[in-house]
Amino acid sequence: MKIEVLGTGCAKCKTLYEHTVTAVANSGKEAEVVKVEDIPSIMKYGVMSTPALVIDGKVAFSGKVASIIEIMALL
Amino acid sequence: MLKQAADYLTFDLLGLVPGSRGGEALNFFLYDTVKIFFLLTSIIFVVAVIRSSFPPEKTKRMLAHKREYVGNVLAALLGIVTPFCSCSAVPLFIGFVESGVPLGVTFSFLVSSPMVNEVALIMLWGLFGWKIAAIYIGTGLVVAIVAGIIIGKLKMERYVQDYVWQMQVGQADLVIPDFRGKLDYAREYTIGLLKKIWPYVIVGIGLGAFIHGYVPADFLARWAGRDNPFAVPVAVALGVPLYSNAAGVIPIVHALMEKGMAMGTVLAFMMAVTALSLPEAVILSNVLKRPLLATFFGIVAVAITIVGYLFNAIL
Numbered sequence: 001m002k003i004e005v006l007g008t009g010c011a012k013c014k015t016l017y018e019h020t021v022t023a024v025a026n027s028g029k030e031a032e033v034v035k036v037e038d039i040p041s042i043m044k045y046g047v048m049s050t051p052a053l054v055i056d057g058k059v060a061f062s063g064k065v066a067s068i069i070e071i072m073a074l075l
Numbered sequence: 076m077l078k079q080a081a082d083y084l085t086f087d088l089l090g091l092v093p094g095s096r097g098g099e100a101l102n103f104f105l106y107d108t109v110k111i112f113f114l115l116t117s118i119i120f121v122v123a124v125i126r127s128s129f130p131p132e133k134t135k136r137m138l139a140h141k142r143e144y145v146g147n148v149l150a151a152l153l154g155i156v157t158p159f160c161s162c163s164a165v166p167l168f169i170g171f172v173e174s175g176v177p178l179g180v181t182f183s184f185l186v187s188s189p190m191v192n193e194v195a196l197i198m199l200w201g202l203f204g205w206k207i208a209a210i211y212i213g214t215g216l217v218v219a220i221v222a223g224i225i226i227g228k229l230k231m232e233r234y235v236q237d238y239v240w241q242m243q244v245g246q247a248d249l250v251i252p253d254f255r256g257k258l259d260y261a262r263e264y265t266i267g268l269l270k271k272i273w274p275y276v277i278v279g280i281g282l283g284a285f286i287h288g289y290v291p292a293d294f295l296a297r298w299a300g301r302d303n304p305f306a307v308p309v310a311v312a313l314g315v316p317l318y319s320n321a322a323g324v325i326p327i328v329h330a331l332m333e334k335g336m337a338m339g340t341v342l343a344f345m346m347a348v349t350a351l352s353l354p355e356a357v358i359l360s361n362v363l364k365r366p367l368l369a370t371f372f373g374i375v376a377v378a379i380t381i382v383g384y385l386f387n388a389i390l
Binding site for chain 1: 131135163166245264
């Protein structure tokens, strides 16, 4: 599974990245978590409010910092 | 009832004398803090529930290919309900212009969204009363609409960074949460926002209470009263670096008004605090070339200054 955290580097984006890493570790699933910070890549997904989470190329949510539990439910 | 509780605590329980400076300052602080936090918690929650129905992706679709005037009015109104954070200003701007939202209409949104925000409105309503809050919303919308129309008329599309027009924008699915999801979103949003602003609110109300209790009445009338023609532009200039601290600034301004600052000056100052910000300018310089960025700031600053003079003349 590939998980991308979209965000231009604001504090909220970092929090979401940390939550995602923890969620993946807690779930015990195999997943690669990457930060995507460049605008063209973010826009490719049509996301207009950051931070956003993309799982296997599909936007799971945008414009909020989801909790670790919420992210685990999406994995 | 709140007033009685604050009175009881300061004058009966702590034994401070009504009318004394310390007593008045503490009484003012307790009453305002409890009232403002009650308003903040309840109203931010309700606003967040409404906002969860208006993700920017939906706003964008509603505004795409709208003509000027109608588009500007709609954009300014949607700016109130669409969540906006200056950190997503760039993807938001690109998403708007790429999907065919006219440049002027996009700017109406960019002005209204941070200016007419719920925190500023709650603080204004709680401290100044609903009439001033309503005037703020009304004039804020007018400023956003007019600024957007002017920018649209100036045909400044060539001053948008070139890469913006070449960007490939994907189509994200519109996810609107169910009612349960909306309440969850609202709860998290409210807690997150309160965590961020509470120190500013406390410090702001504290400073306001100090001014209320210790600064002589009419102290500011000479400098910030309606007779000083420079008060409005100076207030606007001072508002620019205070961005995102509307929560802390409004209680201070409220106390300053009691000491003689004119209402129009107060309004202009608060609009400058919310609508004009240096960090946002830096972020927007990623998508706007200098002349457009300067025009945007210039027009909004002038519009706010006019609002200041206008209300100093009529209120």
